[in-house]
Amino acid sequence: MTPASAPPRTVVVGLGNPLLTDDGVGIYAARLLAERLAGAGAGVTVAESSWGGMRFLDLLAGFEKAIIIDAIQWRHGPPGTVYRLPPDEAVPTVRAVSFHDISLGTALALGKKLGIPLPTELVFLAVEAGDVLTVAEGCSPEVARALPEVAGLAMDQLAAWGALPEAGCTNSGSPGTL
Amino acid sequence: MTQQTEHAPRAGRKISIDPITRLEGHGKIEIFLNDRGDVDRAYLQIPELRGFEEFAKGRLAEDMPQITSRICGVCPTAHHMAATKALDDLYKVTPPPAARRIRELIYASFVAEDHALHFYVLGGPDFVVGPTAPAAERNILGVIAKVGVEVGTRVIAMRRRIRSIIELAGGKAIHPVFGLPGGVAKRIRPEAQAEIRAIAADAVDFATFTLQVFDDLVLKNPEYVQLILSDAFTHRTHYMGMVDAQRRVNFYDGQVRVVSPEGTEVASFGAPQYRDHIAEHVEPWSYQKFCYLKQVGWKGFADGAESGIYSVAPLARLNAADGMATPLAQQAYQRYFATLGGKPVHHTLANHWARVVELLYAAERMKELADDPELCDPNVRTLPTQAPTEGVGIVEAPRGTLIHHYQTDERGVVQKANLIVATQGNAARIAMSVDKAAKSLLSGKEVSEGLLNMIEMAFRAYDPCFGCATHALPGEMPLEVRLRSLDGTVLKTVRRG
Numbered sequence: 152m153t154p155a156s157a158p159p160r161t162v163v164v165g166l167g168n169p170l171l172t173d174d175g176v177g178i179y180a181a182r183l184l185a186e187r188l189a190g191a192g193a194g195v196t197v198a199e200s201s202w203g204g205m206r207f208l209d210l211l212a213g214f215e216k217a218i219i220i221d222a223i224q225w226r227h228g229p230p231g232t233v234y235r236l237p238p239d240e241a242v243p244t245v246r247a248v249s250f251h252d253i254s255l256g257t258a259l260a261l262g263k264k265l266g267i268p269l270p271t272e273l274v275f276l277a278v279e280a281g282d283v284l285t286v287a288e289g290c291s292p293e294v295a296r297a298l299p300e301v302a303g304l305a306m307d308q309l310a311a312w313g314a315l316p317e318a319g320c321t322n323s324g325s326p327g328t329l
Numbered sequence: 330m331t332q333q334t335e336h337a338p339r340a341g342r343k344i345s346i347d348p349i350t351r352l353e354g355h356g357k358i359e360i361f362l363n364d365r366g367d368v369d370r371a372y373l374q375i376p377e378l379r380g381f382e383e384f385a386k387g388r389l390a391e392d393m394p395q396i397t398s399r400i401c402g403v404c405p406t407a408h409h410m411a412a413t414k415a416l417d418d419l420y421k422v423t424p425p426p427a428a429r430r431i432r433e434l435i436y437a438s439f440v441a442e443d444h445a446l447h448f449y450v451l452g453g454p455d456f457v458v459g460p461t462a463p464a465a466e467r468n469i470l471g472v473i474a475k476v477g478v479e480v481g482t483r484v485i486a487m488r489r490r491i492r493s494i495i496e497l498a499g500g501k502a503i504h505p506v507f508g509l510p511g512g513v514a515k516r517i518r519p520e521a522q523a524e525i526r527a528i529a530a531d532a533v534d535f536a537t538f539t540l541q542v543f544d545d546l547v548l549k550n551p552e553y554v555q556l557i558l559s560d561a562f563t564h565r566t567h568y569m570g571m572v573d574a575q576r577r578v579n580f581y582d583g584q585v586r587v588v589s590p591e592g593t594e595v596a597s598f599g600a601p602q603y604r605d606h607i608a609e610h611v612e613p614w615s616y617q618k619f620c621y622l623k624q625v626g627w628k629g630f631a632d633g634a635e636s637g638i639y640s641v642a643p644l645a646r647l648n649a650a651d652g653m654a655t656p657l658a659q660q661a662y663q664r665y666f667a668t669l670g671g672k673p674v675h676h677t678l679a680n681h682w683a684r685v686v687e688l689l690y691a692a693e694r695m696k697e698l699a700d701d702p703e704l705c706d707p708n709v710r711t712l713p714t715q716a717p718t719e720g721v722g723i724v725e726a727p728r729g730t731l732i733h734h735y736q737t738d739e740r741g742v743v744q745k746a747n748l749i750v751a752t753q754g755n756a757a758r759i760a761m762s763v764d765k766a767a768k769s770l771l772s773g774k775e776v777s778e779g780l781l782n783m784i785e786m787a788f789r790a791y792d793p794c795f796g797c798a799t800h801a802l803p804g805e806m807p808l809e810v811r812l813r814s815l816d817g818t819v820l821k822t823v824r825r826g
Contacts (some may be wrong), residue, residue: 285378
């Protein structure tokens with residue numbers, strides 16, 4: 152499962168706003184993942200960003216593989232539901248997403264057009280958010296409960312990519328600890 | 330977009346344009362059609378963030394530049410700067426000259442980057458690609474297809490280099506950490522100044538080039554000029570913007586000046602007096618508070634000198650000032666007014682041109698500050714000695730006048746906080762713009778994608794801020810148009826994308 156060659160240059164980006172209740176779930180998940188990785192000795196970069204679109208390109212440039220974690224309001228499940236989104240669903244049509252920036256899909260297409268080296272594999276993890284308009288630190292309890300699951304999914308993906316050291320030589324296989 | 334739509338207007342319907350995507354309720358246009366299929370009234374609904382005052386209460390005022398810069402993902406540097414200036418006022422300290430220059434350099438860089446991003450990425454597609462072009466082409470990729478890959482590369486590279494100034498001088502580009510009461514956290518070293526000077530010089534070239542792009546692709550197209558000048562996109566309101574002692578546009582500091590729809594000065598005030606001039610109105614259909622001029626009064630959503638509605642951001646700033654403080658921007662300013670029929674300019678879509686004029690000013694100001702020998706003076710802090718009570722800080726954010734107001738106890742712990750964000754200053758005029766564009770463009774016509782986009786253009790020109798959530802997964806959701814009868818029954822949901 153783990154290739155013998157050098158591990159791929161890999162980044163995990165938590166997106167969101169840590170001052171808007173559940174909007175920050177991507178950031179909190181990234182922080183939890185960083186804690187777990189610290190014990191694993193992996194060369195994975197973990198980043199936080201409140202910006203998407205164009206400004207997001209700077210974070211992804213130069214990496215081969217990327218995991219993106221964000222809040223979502225899909226109403227496909229109760230707050231705290233975790234989705235793993237296939238890339239083509241996550242990168243749909245090309246048009247402006249907000250009035251202030253472009254969508255991730257457009258940003259990636261732009262990067263490609265301009266010859267910026269971008270990840271060839273992207274995995275999107277999203278968590279159904281409840282409250283995203285109240286200025287407060289920390290998620291609601293039902294969303295916070297999803298954090299270990301998200302971090303676990305990210306760890307599994309990193310292992311599948313060979314981005315983690317060989318199992319057995321570190322303590323990377325201890326999911327569920329907080 | 331509008332792939333599966335039925336176009337013909339039916340009687341008594343409500344059309345919702347929901348352009349913000351991931352989060353329900355984030356900016357939505359509701360259009361009510363009367364029995365004849367004409368637009369009865371159109372509303373733009375913007376949610377307000379809740380709980381900021383409670384969140385701020387009990388925190389140290391000196392933490393506010395960091396906290397407030399995280400509230401909004403769009404203009405963190407504007408909040409950081411407004412909060413920092415409020416701290417100057419709170420502790421009654423004046424930053425040393427070098428600190429003021431460093432702050433203004435960072436701020437001019439931020440405005441330049443933000444304005445450039447808006448022009449090429451957000452506003453540009455409407456004009457460079459065309460307002461009725463298919464949505465799939467009306468984006469930055471369409472712009473690049475029109476202006477060439479090398480221009481795209483130049484835009485991206487320039488943006489990154491301008492941001493590197495903010496990193497060099499301000500710590501972190503995304504959430505700056507430089508602002509302290511009475512100054513900044515670190516000086517600029519002479520070896521960094523050379524690099525900053527080179528970037529600033531390139532920024533001036535880039536801004537000049539951008540003005541040329543606007544000239545070639547917009548002003549030389551009679552259709553676009555006609556659109557800018559059309560009545561559908563015109564409102565005669567008051568205008569607000571910060572000016573220096575010579576009444577020239579200033580983003581960082583000065584007096585807030587207000588001019589009437591005829592262009593005469595009706596107010597000029599410093600930060601502590603803002604409450605004598607700005608009041609907020611509440612409507613039952615929106616959580617947003619609509620700012621108006623207290624001394625003129627709220628007279629409903631109406632144009633004219635009798636109505637207290639005012640506007641902020643590039644169009645308003647150019648109207649509220651007597652000129653620009655740098656030579657190339659001043660030339661551009663004069664040409665702008667000469668072309669658009671004198672002052673004030675009331676055409677909402679002229680915001681795009683005004684934004685490019687301001688981009689040029691920001692770049693020239695960056696260069697002036699970068700070249701200043703005093704920039705590297707190591708004295709960058711005046712230490713506070715007074716017990717704090719109350720402080721107000723005002724800056725011109727890219728999207729308009731931004732006000733931070735804190736009251737504290739003698740230890741500097743916040744007891745009360747009030748923010749008036751830029752988009753609130755434009756809220757009433759945006760509401761009128763959306764209503765007027767819908768009435769002018771939609772009534773009696775088929776609801777086509779191009780027309781819906783032109784209604785969106787009425788508020789995209791202001792670059793309104795919806796507070797947060799600039800990131801989105803998955804990518805973007807389709808725009809939803811909901812058709813309802815007047816009793817609220819959903820007749821049909823149309824999705825574009």
